[in-house]
Structures are given as C-alpha cells and as structure tokens.
Amino acid sequence: MAMHEKYEPQVLEKKWQQTWEARGTFRLGRAGPRGKKYVLEMLPYPSGKMHMGHVRNYLLGDVYARYFRMKGFDVVHPMGWDAFGLPAENAAIKDGVHPATRTAENIASFKAEIKTLGYSYDWDLEVNTSDPSYYRWNQWFFLKMLEKGLVYRRFSRVNWCTGCLTVIANEQVKDGVCERCESKVMDKEMPEWAFRITNYSQVLLDALDGLTEWPDRITAAQRNWIGRSDGVEADFALEGSKEKVRIFTTRVDTIYGCTYVVLAPDHRAVASITSAAQKAAVDAFVAKMAARSKTERTEEGAEKEGVFTGAYALNPFNGERVPVWVANFVLSDYGTGAVMSVPAHDARDYDFAKKYGLPIKTVIHPSAKGPFEGEGAYTEDGVLVASGPWSGQPSAQARKDMGAWLLKEGLGKPTVTWRQKDWGFSRQRYWGTPIPIVYCERCDPERKGLPVPYEQLPVVLPDIETDKVLTGKGEPPLAKVASWVNTTCPKCSGPARREAETMDTFVDSCWYFARYLSPKFEGAPFDPELARKYLPVDIYVGGPEHATMHLLYFRFWTRVMKELGLCPVDEPVTRLITQGIVNGPDGRKMSKRWGNVVAPSSIVQKYGADTARGYVLFAGPPERDFDWNDKAMEGVSRFLQRVWTLAATHEAACVGATHDGAYEGKALEIRRHAHKALKRVTEAIERLSFNTAIAGIMEYVNALYLVKEVSTSAEKAAMGEAIRTLAVVLVPFTPHFANELAEVYGAKQPLEESEWPAFDPALVVDDVIPYAVQVLGKLRAEILVPAAATEAEVRAAAEAEPKIIAALGGKPVKKFVFVPKRLVNFVV
RNA sequence: GGGCAGGUGGCGUAACUGGUAGCCGCGCCAGACUUAGGAUCUGGUUCCCCAAAGGAGUGGGGGUUCGAGUCCCCCCCUGCCCACCA
Numbered sequence: 001m002a003m004h005e006k007y008e009p010q011v012l013e014k015k016w017q018q019t020w021e022a023r024g025t026f027r028l029g030r031a032g033p034r035g036k037k038y039v040l041e042m043l044p045y046p047s048g049k050m051h052m053g054h055v056r057n058y059l060l061g062d063v064y065a066r067y068f069r070m071k072g073f074d075v076v077h078p079m080g081w082d083a084f085g086l087p088a089e090n091a092a093i094k095d096g097v098h099p100a101t102r103t104a105e106n107i108a109s110f111k112a113e114i115k116t117l118g119y120s121y122d123w124d125l126e127v128n129t130s131d132p133s134y135y136r137w138n139q140w141f142f143l144k145m146l147e148k149g150l151v152y153r154r155f156s157r158v159n160w161c162t163g164c165l166t167v168i169a170n171e172q173v174k175d176g177v178c179e180r181c182e183s184k185v186m187d188k189e190m191p192e193w194a195f196r197i198t199n200y201s202q203v204l205l206d207a208l209d210g211l212t213e214w215p216d217r218i219t220a221a222q223r224n225w226i227g228r229s230d231g232v233e234a235d236f237a238l239e240g241s242k243e244k245v246r247i248f249t250t251r252v253d254t255i256y257g258c259t260y261v262v263l264a265p266d267h268r269a270v271a272s273i274t275s276a277a278q279k280a281a282v283d284a285f286v287a288k289m290a291a292r293s294k295t296e297r298t299e300e301g302a303e304k305e306g307v308f309t310g311a312y313a314l315n316p317f318n319g320e321r322v323p324v325w326v327a328n329f330v331l332s333d334y335g336t337g338a339v340m341s342v343p344a345h346d347a348r349d350y351d352f353a354k355k356y357g358l359p360i361k362t363v364i365h366p367s368a369k370g371p372f373e374g375e376g377a378y379t380e381d382g383v384l385v386a387s388g389p390w391s392g393q394p395s396a397q398a399r400k401d402m403g404a405w406l407l408k409e410g411l412g413k414p415t416v417t418w419r420q421k422d423w424g425f426s427r428q429r430y431w432g433t434p435i436p437i438v439y440c441e442r443c444d445p446e447r448k449g450l451p452v453p454y455e456q457l458p459v460v461l462p463d464i465e466t467d468k469v470l471t472g473k474g475e476p477p478l479a480k481v482a483s484w485v486n487t488t489c490p491k492c493s494g495p496a497r498r499e500a501e502t503m504d505t506f507v508d509s510c511w512y513f514a515r516y517l518s519p520k521f522e523g524a525p526f527d528p529e530l531a532r533k534y535l536p537v538d539i540y541v542g543g544p545e546h547a548t549m550h551l552l553y554f555r556f557w558t559r560v561m562k563e564l565g566l567c568p569v570d571e572p573v574t575r576l577i578t579q580g581i582v583n584g585p586d587g588r589k590m591s592k593r594w595g596n597v598v599a600p601s602s603i604v605q606k607y608g609a610d611t612a613r614g615y616v617l618f619a620g621p622p623e624r625d626f627d628w629n630d631k632a633m634e635g636v637s638r639f640l641q642r643v644w645t646l647a648a649t650h651e652a653a654c655v656g657a658t659h660d661g662a663y664e665g666k667a668l669e670i671r672r673h674a675h676k677a678l679k680r681v682t683e684a685i686e687r688l689s690f691n692t693a694i695a696g697i698m699e700y701v702n703a704l705y706l707v708k709e710v711s712t713s714a715e716k717a718a719m720g721e722a723i724r725t726l727a728v729v730l731v732p733f734t735p736h737f738a739n740e741l742a743e744v745y746g747a748k749q750p751l752e753e754s755e756w757p758a759f760d761p762a763l764v765v766d767d768v769i770p771y772a773v774q775v776l777g778k779l780r781a782e783i784l785v786p787a788a789a790t791e792a793e794v795r796a797a798a799e800a801e802p803k804i805i806a807a808l809g810g811k812p813v814k815k816f817v818f819v820p821k822r823l824v825n826f827v828v
Numbered sequence: 829g830g831g832c833a834g835g836u837g838g839c840g841u842a843a844c845u846g847g848u849a850g851c852c853g854c855g856c857c858a859g860a861c862u863u864a865g866g867a868u869c870u871g872g873u874u875c876c877c878c879a880a881a882g883g884a885g886u887g888g889g890g891g892u893u894c895g896a897g898u899c900c901c902c903c904c905c906u907g908c909c910c911a912c913c914a
Contacts, residue, residue, distance in 0.1 A: 217832040217909075224831065224910065231914080249914060262914095304912075329912040339914045347829080348912060419913055547909075618853075620840065624833085625907085632840065632854050639853085645868085683844085692842065695852035702852090705869085772848035777895040779848055817894050819847050827894045
C-alpha cells in the first residue's frame with residue numbers, strides 16, 4: 001500500500017479507533033505473562049465538554065497503560081462517571097431539566113469526545129455512580145458502617161443560607177453572603193450524618209510513611225490536615241465556683257507565664273461563669289459572633305476581639321488568679337475550646353494582650369545565658385525561669401515532667417489532639433445517593449433513625465416533577481416527594497418517613513476503583529476474587545487539589561473495606577501522579593471569564609488527536625503547570641508531518657527489505673540510531689519523563705533525515721527496521737499515527753498487541769568516544785579515543801594534544817583524574 | 829504564619845548515582861529550492877569580543893571537591909496549597 005503524500009489525521013484516527021474497538025485490543029485479561037498493572041485516572045464529573053486538564057490527566061495514564069500492555073502486563077485501564085452532584089441539580093433549578101436527563105446527555109457528549117483522543121480504555125468496565133446498580137452499594141456500605149459504629153448522627157454547625165434555606169458548602173460563602181442568592185449566611189446547629197474517620201486518624205497518619213511513591217506535597221498535606229498535636233489538658237479552677245475550665249496546650253512548659261484564660265464564644269461555660277456586671281457585654285459579644293459565619297469569623301486579617309467575663313481562674317501549678325475572657329480567635333471545635341494565654345511566648349496571645357492591656361510575663365529564656373531581646377513574643381523552646389520548681393529545666397523536659405505531674409495530681413493529663421474532624425456527609429440535595437434510613441415515631445421516638453433492611457436495597461431516587469421539587473428553596477427536595485418519603489416502618493410496618501437527605505458525592509469516589517474490576521457484580525460491591533488479583537491500583541493520576549478530600553477519604557474507605565473482608569490491601573494506590581495545570585496562552589487559568597480557553601475538540605478537529613497528545617506531553621514534565629502555546633503545538637504537528645514524509649520517502653525501497661550479512665558503515669549507523677532511540681525512550685517512560693522521551697524521538701528523526709539515501713540491501717533493511725522502531729516508540733504518545741506507520745511497514749496487527757522490543761546493548765555504545773580534557777577543571781580540548789582505550793592510552797592521547805601541551809606549560813602534573821568514557825583532568 | 833514546588837538562553841525546557849551546562853522544541857538569522865513562500869530542506873543561534881584567542885555564565889553570598897546547576901550553610905524572589913489549630 002502506498003502512503004498518501006500528506007498526513008491526514010482525521011481519516012486515520014477514526015480508522016484506528018474503530019480497529020481497536022473491533023478487535024478488543026484494550027480488553028482486560030488479554031495479556032499478562034508479567035503480571036498485572038492497574039492504571040487509573042480520577043473519574044470525571046461529566047460536564048458537557050472536556051477541557052485540557054482532562055486531556056492531560058488521561059494522557060498520562062494512557063502512556064503507561066499502552067506501554068505496560070506492550071511490556072506484557074495484563075492492564076486494567078477503565079473510565080467512568082462521577083455522575084451525581086451539584087452542577088446538574090443547580091442547572092435543573094435554573095432551567096427545569098431533570099438532573100438525570102442532563103447527566104445522561106453530558107455523559108454521552110463527554111464520552112464521544114473522550115473517544116476522539118484515542119485513549120486505551122476498556123469500556124466494558126465503565127461505571128456510572130448515579131446508576132442504582134452502583135449507588136445501592138453506597139447504601140450497603142452505609143449500613144455496614146452503621147453496624148460497625150462508623151456512621152453516626154450528630155448535631156453540627158453548618159453554613160446556613162437564610163435565602164436558600166439550605167446548608168451550603170464553605171466554598172459557596174463569599175464575604176459572608178451566599179454566592180448564589182447573596183443572602184446572609186449564618187451558623188446553624190443541625191443534625192447530620194457523619195463517618196467516624198477520626199477513628200483512623202492515627203492509622204492514616206502512620207501509613208503515609210509507607211506511601212513512598214506519592215508526591216511529598218500530597219503526603220505532607222495529609223499529615224498537616226490530620227494534624228496530630230501532642231500536649232496536655234489542664235484544669236483551671238474557677239474562683240468562687242465548683243466549676244472548672246479545662247484547657248488544651250502544647251506548651252505546658254510556659255504555664256507559669258499564663259496571664260489570662262480565653263474561652264470560645266460558644267463555649268458551654270460562658271453563660272454560667274459570666275458576672276452580673278459583665279453580662280450585657282458578654283451577651284452582646286457572643287450574639288455578634290454567632291451572627292457571623294464560621295468562615296467570616298476566621299477569615300484572614302480578622303481583628304482579634306474579646307471581652308472579660310468577670311470571672312477568674314486559678315493556675316493549677318501555682319494557684320495564680322487570672323482573668324477569664326471570651327474571644328473570637330478561640331475555636332470551640334478544636335482542643336477543649338479553651339486556652340491558657342501566655343503572651344510572652346505566643347504571638348497571638350501577645351497581640352491580644354497588647355490590645356487589651358493584659359500583663360505579659362516571661363518564663364522562657366532562649367538559653368541559660370539570658371532573656372530574649374527581640375520584639376514581640378519568644379515562641380521557641382528554651383530554659384524555664386520564674387517557674388517554681390521547674391525553673392532551669394529545658395522546655396522539652398519540662399513538658400514531659402509537667403504533664404506527668406498533672407496526671408498524678410488529678411489536674412489534667414498528657415493528651416493528643418487532632419485537627420481532622422469526622423466527615424459529615426449528609427446533604428440537603430436531590431441528586432445523590434439516598435441515605436437508607438427511616439424514621440418511625442412508634443419504634444424510634446428519639447428519631448435516631450432505623451436502618452433500611454439490606455434486602456430492601458437499593459432505595460432508589462424517585463422520579464420527580466423537576467420544577468416543583470427542585471426549587472432551591474425550603475426543605476430538602478426529597479421531603480417534598482410525598483409518595484416516596486412516606487413509607488412503612490421496617491419493624492412495625494406502621495407509617496414512617498424516609499430520611500430525605502442524600503450522601504456527599506465523595507462517597508461515590510471512595511471505592512469506584514474496586515467496582516471497575518467487576519462493574520456488573522451482584523452479590524457484593526465488587527468481586528473479592530478480582531480485587532485480590534488486581535488491587536492495589538499501581539498508578540493513579542489526578543489533580544493535586546484532591547489532597548485532603550478524596551485522597552484521604554478513599555484511603556479511609558479502603559481500610560474499612562479490608563475489615564469487611566472485601567479488599568486485600570490496606571492502601572488503595574501504590575504510585576500517585578499529580579498533574580500540573582494547563583493554563584491559557586496568557587498564563588492565566590483557562591476560563592470563560594478571560595476568554596483564553598483552548599477547547600480540546602477544536603485542536604483535535606484542526607490538527608488531530610495525535611498532535612494534541614504529542615504537544616500536551618511534550619510541553620513539560622507531567623507534574624508542572626504549563627501555558628498553552630499554539631506555535632509550539634504547531635511544531636509537534638510539523639514534526640509528525642516530517643516523520644510521515646520520511647516514511648513515505650523510504651517506503652518503496654525499504655518495506656519488506658531484508659539483509660542476511662553483517663551491517664557496517666551507514667547501515668550500522670542507522671541501526672545504532674534506532675537502538676539508542678529505543679533505549680532512551682524506554683528509560684524516559686520508566687521515569688515519567690515523557691517530554692524528554694519525545695525530545696529523544698525528535699532527535700532520532702533528525703538523525704534519520706540526514707541519512708538521505710539508502711542504496712545497499714543492508715541500508716534498506718536497516719532503514720526499514722529503523723522506521724518500524726520509530727513507530728513503536730511513538731505508540732504511547734501518538735498511537736493512531738504510529739499504527740498507520742507500522743501498518744505501511746508491514747505490521748499485521750495493532751502495535752498495542754505486539755511486544756515492546758528490547759534494545760541491543762551492543763548497538764547503543766559507540767566505538768569512538770569523545771573525551772573532554774580539562775586542566776585544573778577547565779575544559780581545554782576534546783579528543784576522540786577508541787572505546788577500548790585504557791587509562792594510560794587516553795592520557796597519552798591527551799598529553800599529545802597541542803592545546804593541552806600549551807595549557808600545561810611544562811608544569812608538573814600533581815594528579816590525573818580519569819572518568820571512563822567522559823573526561824580526564826590534569827591537576828598541576 | 830506553616831507546608832510544598834520552583835528560580836538555567838529571547839521563550840517552554842534538558843542535564844542518570846557530582847564529570848564537556850543548554851538536548852528537543854518555539855522564536856530569530858542566513859542559505860538552498862522557488863514566479864512566490866507564512867511550504868519544505870540545510871546550517872546558525874547563552875553572553876562579552878568585528879573575528880580569533882580568550883573571558884564570563886545555572887537567583888545572591890559563603891563552603892566542600894581535581895571538578896558543583898547537582899552536595900552543605902546563610903539569604904533573596906516567584907507560584908501553589910493550608911492556616912486565629914492553642
């Protein structure tokens with residue numbers, strides 16, 4: 001078959017996509033002499049169109065999936081849809097289209113577009129989280145976790161929009177008002193369902209050490225988020241009262257410097273301890289703080305404010321009497337909601353003390369030599385002073401001893417506090433997994449909720465009249481669907497009501513990677529046997545913005561799945577790759593607002609998927625951001641055209657050419673280029689350096705271009721081999737193009753069904769090697785030396801070089817440094 | 829305030845365990861082929877110097893080494909994420 005003059009991606013890409021599909025090239029279980037590889041990319045929320053971030057994300061996985069398949073691994077490479085969630089519901093509120101309809105349309109168009117890029121997915125594994133066959137298992141997990149005590153109902157403070165009459169996420173609060181309706185947002189105590197993820201805080205923290213193939217930024221973010229801090233709790237008795245205030249501190253060594261105690265505005269004790277004289281001021285302050293949302297109250301730069309309660313507390317160590325204040329900077333949901341303030345040794349306490357004229361008492365010196373002489377608070381460790389019997393001790397020692405003393409005296413104890421909170425997962429939304437709970441007034445007067453029996457799962461979302469139910473106002477949408485919400489009690493069969501809230505969509509993404517292995521499995525969330533065979537995920541690619549949400553939740557969930565006997569591993573993912581952002585050509589984040597969006601579809605249409613793929617991979621290292629550059633992208637298009645021309649030029653002479661004898665001269669050079677390219681690309685892929693892999697291929701093509709003519713049978717055979725090798729190294733990056741090339745040069749099946757060849761070690765070394773010759777570390781000459789030359793021979797050659805003779809100037813050589821195959825250095 | 833990336837030509841980047849700094853691409857310059865070229869091919873392109881010879885050079889300053897973009901110490905800058913967390 002003769003090649004067309006011009007490379008026409010539109011025709012050829014469709015052809016190969018159809019070929020792969022028809023042959024089932026990417027089906028699971030096809031190959032596998034070397035074992036399995038599970039390559040996964042974070043599943044997308046199906047918006048109507050792909051953006052460049054998606055393209056890049058899936059490409060990084062696709063390169064590995066194709067490479068590993070050719071290396072002989074049984075590769076799992078699935079794709080699915082994170083189909084529940086707010087955008088579809090908000091769109092429904094706006095235009096009345098049912099979320100299910102909108103979602104189905106979006107999936108269809110997203111899927112059609114994703115297919116134009118030629119990713120190597122096994123579409124038989126596709127999963128849709130909004131399908132009852134999927135979310136029934138969310139409900140199943142919920143019930144299992146309820147049994148294990150890992151799900152509970154609690155009262156919690158949430159952002160309550162006074163206009164929409166619903167809970168909204170922190171991200172939706174802008175400057176204290178709702179971003180949608182611009183009404184005031186308040187804190188509200190509401191019942192909600194929560195997972196007891198904090199039971200696993202220590203385990204999740206410890207296991208981070210084992211995640212050696214995760215980026216540091218992600219494990220660091222999780223460590224930070226879990227936020228273990230070791231300290232003590234200590235009781236301050238209240239003067240003239242039987243009550244006491246328990247504080248938490250990590251710096252008990254500074255306690256002799258405590259000059260006041262501060263409670264959070266919503267601390268339980270505030271009302272009871274406030275003196276009559278201070279009541280009006282305290283009430284006003286507490287009310288003012290309650291009217292602000294949590295985000296507003298803790299916003300950066302928020303002024304520290306507080307009022308005196310009129311009460312006094314007694315320091316457990318020395319009995320010193322200190323005033324008790326209420327202030328906005330203390331959080332009720334961290335530690336004990338009360339702190340001891342040591343302005344001399346804490347920056348925040350210092351600011352507050354300065355503002356309200358509270359005393360500052362130094363109890364730590366940087367060393368035994370004397371006091372801190374800088375401005376503000378001294379917050380480092382040091383040596384205790386003015387601290388009774390503890391004076392003279394170093395901070396670390398004092399913390400240990402003082403904690404033990406508190407425990408012995410019954411005044412407190414060493415303790416650990418965590419920043420991480422339990423995961424509240426109920427949402428007042430329609431488009432999510434119904435929580436399988438019913439409320440029966442007779443069997444459950446306290447409204448704790450009765451679990452729906454397993455055999456009644458799934459609790460399916462009711463169909464609704466969209467414009468009546470999804471109004472964005474009033475009670476949760478499902479509560480308005482009388483035919484659904486009214487049900488019978490599983491215990492007494494009397495009238496009961498269903499829980500009208502749905503689950504956070506992060507639940508869906510906690511276990512989808514396991515579901516992919518057996519998406520139609522009926523008896524359990526997934527087939528445990530396949531899980532044993534294919535888990536954990538070997539490579540997981542996604543954005544770093546999920547560091548402390550999804551990537552933490554699914555680690556938690558995996559632990560639970562293991563305890564349930566479903567899953568063989570403790571951790572879901574061995575190697576995590578977090579890809580950088582593709583910015584617009586102007587260097588700003590792509591956004592309609594800036595008009596700098598480059599749509600993948602337009603690039604695919606104009607230049608073809610292979611150009612888009614090649615460019616996105618060539619633009620820079622996977623983990624780094626880059627700015628889109630049309631010119632550079634066109635460079636990749638030009639490169640592919642150039643390869644095409646090269647292959648067409650040699651087609652007549654080299655396709656099918658063979659040669660039996662030895663290769664030498666030009667023919668040998670061609671073979672050397674091929675094997676060096678193979679080596680370079682293979683090694684670059686292995687170390688996630690796709691941009692340099694492509695640079696290597698370009699260099700290879702440049703070298704083949706310089707060959708110009710092939711005439712002998714050896715040259716023809718070598719060039720034929722070289723172009724087939726070129727096709728192979730291109731497959732992971734520009735698969736349609738590569739397959740077309742291979743087919744013209746005689747391949748009978750898609751390259752992905754063939755083997756990734758090994759390079760010949762004998763062909764990647766040259767027989768003449770350039771040595772750099774340095775004198776005193778400065779480059780003075782370059783000499784060509786046979787590869788087999790000994791140190792003495794190289795030295796002799798170097799010393800014979802005129803420039804070196806001049807540079808040495810007859811001075812005696814004190815030392816001769818010899819680096820084989822690289823350089824020599826004369827030290828004089 | 830904390831954490832994590834980064835800082836190398838005009839630009840995106842490259843340099844495996846310390847060993848010739850700048851691969852590859854973009855841009856630019858020159859030449860070839862051309863009626864033409866915003867096509868294609870070839871060559872050049874860190875800076876200083878007309879050129880050569882030579883010198884300087886990987887954010888700044890020190891250090892270790894025969895030799896440092898790479899290792900150690902101090903400092904500066906940029907980006908991202910988290911943050912009144914006691």
